[in-house]
Amino acid sequence: MRKKVIAGNWKMNKLAADAKQFVADAAGKLPKSENVEAIVCAPFLYLPELVKQTEGTDLKIAAQNMHYEENGAFTGEISPSMLKDSGVTHVVIGHSERRQYFAETDETVNKKVHAAFAHELTPIVCVGETLEQREANETNSHVEKQVRAAIAGLAEDQVAETIIAYEPIWAIGTGKTATSEQANEVCTHIRQVVAKNVSEKAAEQLVIQYGGSVKPANVDELLAQSDIDGALVGGASLEVDSFLQLVEAGT
Numbered sequence: 001m002r003k004k005v006i007a008g009n010w011k012m013n014k015l016a017a018d019a020k021q022f023v024a025d026a027a028g029k030l031p032k033s034e035n036v037e038a039i040v041c042a043p044f045l046y047l048p049e050l051v052k053q054t055e056g057t058d059l060k061i062a063a064q065n066m067h068y069e070e071n072g073a074f075t076g077e078i079s080p081s082m083l084k085d086s087g088v089t090h091v092v093i094g095h096s097e098r099r100q101y102f103a104e105t106d107e108t109v110n111k112k113v114h115a116a117f118a119h120e121l122t123p124i125v126c127v128g129e130t131l132e133q134r135e136a137n138e139t140n141s142h143v144e145k146q147v148r149a150a151i152a153g154l155a156e157d158q159v160a161e162t163i164i165a166y167e168p169i170w171a172i173g174t175g176k177t178a179t180s181e182q183a184n185e186v187c188t189h190i191r192q193v194v195a196k197n198v199s200e201k202a203a204e205q206l207v208i209q210y211g212g213s214v215k216p217a218n219v220d221e222l223l224a225q226s227d228i229d230g231a232l233v234g235g236a237s238l239e240v241d242s243f244l245q246l247v248e249a250g251t
């Protein structure tokens with residue numbers, strides 16, 4: 001049985017006091033359940049402090065990005081070992097906003113995924129199509145290309161531990177959610193791609209999240225689908241009450 005994984009992606013939001021208050025409230029009120037994992041993906045600046053705050057609780061803290069190099073002349077970047085040192089457990093890789101605004105490519109995503117595993121960080125790898133690609137019937141082929149590139153060269157057990165977030169770009173921050181059937185169709189395709197290219201075992205263990213305007217009102221239907229194992233959530237993760245409702249839905 002795969003766990004449900006609910007990850008809140010704050011993006012570039014919140015000042016320190018608000019971030020700390022959220023984490024204190026959320027960690028204190030998380031539902032006690034073996035079936036769900038709750039993660040907050042926070043801006044770099046707050047990570048060590050938030051990790052300290054969550055010690056002894058079930059709330060996990062993640063970064064939203066990292067560089068793939070160990071150290072060196074990369075002004076403004078954060079390395080995988082810095083993240084590991086901060087105590088975070090997960091890192092979001094290849095979010096569509098990073099692909100769109102910061103020139104992330106399938107190649108850099110793959111390098112980052114390898115770097116994450118080299119530092120015992122669990123990658124949450126984002127894939128998803130544009131509206132034009134969906135309308136041109138290219139969703140499956142595009143997502144397949146992104147998934148295969150992201151996991152290239154990984155060992156079977158690493159693929160099994162990877163979290164893939166299927167996020168149709170047209171549904172992110174737009175209020176437009178893919179229907180649960182549309183979302184599940186692509187998540188099923190992702191699992192089949194992994195089964196064909198890696199193994200049935202890795203495909204069976206792989207956690208696949210859906211992301212794109214997930215909120216308390218639609219989360220139950222999405223999580224009820226056969227191949228959706230959680231959600232990566234932007235807007236609705238900024239308020240502690242709605243974040244907790246989303247986690248509760250995964251229990």
Ligand code: PEP
Binds near residue numbers: 011167232
């Ligand atoms: C996201 O940030 O990955 C996301 C899916 O955002 P939203 O939930 O706001 O659409």
